[in-house]
Amino acid sequence: MENIFDTYFNNKLYFVLSEDGCSVDKMVRHDVAIIVHLFYEDMADYYLAKLSEYARYFDVYVITPKKTIEEKAKKSDLNAVLKDIRGRDISAFLVAAKDIHSHYKYVCFTHDKKEHSESPEEGVALWRQSLWSNVAASTDYIFNVISCFENNYDIGVLSVPEPIGYEWTIWGKNLWLNNRKVTRELFRKLDIDADFDENKPPLTIGTSFWFRTDALKKLLDYPWKYEDFPEEPMPLDSTISHAIERAIAFVAQDAGYKTGIISCKQYAKEQLLFYSKCFGDIMSTMMDCRLFPNYSSFCDYKQKMRLQIMINRAKEIYIYGAGKIGHQTYDMLKWRGYPLKGFVVSDKNDNEDSCIEVGQLREMVEDVDYLVIVATSEKYKGEIEDTLNEYGVMKYIYYKDLGKLLGY
Structure with missing residues (x-):
């Protein structure tokens, strides 16, 4: 199974849509609902005017x-639902709106946003712009979102791009933060089959997106209650709400759909200009400091750092493949003092008592920082990768990549 981010990136599922003019049959509007969670009273008039x-x-x-x-x-003739404060926007989406989704084919969910004392006002304003403008910039824009779905039957979710602004740092780091464990628990609860790679972003940060109701059926049909969510004040990280926020695209993939990103033209223009300037400034500084002569050398360095972190974190290392390559890799790592636990094979023969079948491995490493080194012929690489993914073993690297890192 391909990772959701790789599917998005490889298929170029970034859609820039016009705010003016649309071509979709406007009769489709009867299949569409817009659901908005509003919390901040001093901003309500702004949102309610748009929604009207x-x-x-x-x-x-x-x-x-x-x-x-x-x-x-x-008073604005809008449908209104009063909810418990517990769970904030996520419980609005899954508890308060539970009886709404099933009546529609396409649904937009979004919410208001306000800066807190520790947040830069300009940065939050830009994020608010992304959350709102990129799902509901105008009536024509909304029809163009529907047209995007109608013309791409394999798209199940359309989320918003990351915010821009000089103060934002989270998008330059790992978007999973401390939410890996709670997200895995959510996957098990919903019986979601996913390629969970903590080194790749989850695509849906911010809980502002459009979706086909069929694509999120597993999430929507689960019997969520307000009590499933933490009481106020809600922690800043590691809650079921943070897991659900990151799981949206994985739920859609499990249902057979892809996730894309949508942007209005104005935001796409601002984002491109911002990134062009940032990238140019960063590359210029790196070259001036003689850190990297080009972007390719930076990517090589980043890959080596990622592998080094995986190796350093691992409390248990397994070698996939008990042949000549596997034993050579095992001996080299043992000589260097790495915490080796044994060999992993697809099917164990009678003379391989010391080996572990791959089907047993997931259970053994459930709560352990582990790493699997795939040490087999290149021609089996794809087959082994499919097997590891099938059993939910996601932390693995290839012996050739390890060799480049360790110099053997």
Whole structure:
């Protein structure tokens, strides 16, 4: 199974859509719902004014824990649902809106956003722009989102691009943060088959996206309750809410759909200009400091660092393949003092008592930082990768890559 980010990147599933003019049959609007979670009373008027425009064409639902916002929404002739504050936008999506999704083919879910004392105001404003403008920039834009779905039957989710701004650092780091374990637990709960690679981004950060209801059926049909979510004040990380936020594209993939990114033209222009300047400044500095002569050398360095981190973290190392290459790799690592646990094979023969079948490995390393070194002929590489992915063994590298890193 291909990782969701690789599918997105390799298929170029980044769609820049116009805010003006659309070609889709507007009768499709009866299959569309826009669901918005509003929390901040001082920003409610801004969002409600926009939503009132869209309500002329689509069914709009405002979900809020604030009575004042509920009353304002009803006065604007919008559907309003009062919810428990617990779970914030995620419980709005999965608990308060549970009976809404099934009536529609396409649904937009988004929410308001406000800077906190520790957040840069300009940066949050740019993020708010991404969360809102890239799902609901205008009525025509919304119809163009629907057209994107109608013309791409394998697309199940369309999420927003990352925010831009000089103060944002999270998108330059690992987007999983401390949410790997809780996301794996969620996958098991929903019976989601996924290529979980912590070195690749999850695509859906921010809980602002469009989706086909068929694509997220496993998530939507689960009997979520407010009590499933942490009480306020909600922790900043490692909660079921953070896991669900990151799991959206994986749920869609499990249902047979791909996830893409949508952007309005204005935001795409700003993002391209911002990245061009940032990339140019960074590369210029790296070359001036003689760190990397070009981008390719930087990528090589990054790959070596990733492998080094995986090796250093591993408390147990297994060699996949008990042939000549496998034994040579085992002897080399043993001589260097690495924590080797044994050999892994696809099917164990009678004379391989010391080997572990790959089907047993997942259970053995469930709660351990492990690493599998694939040490077989190149012609078996794809077959072995499929086998490891099938059994949920995601932390593996190839012996040739290891050799480049360790110099053997």
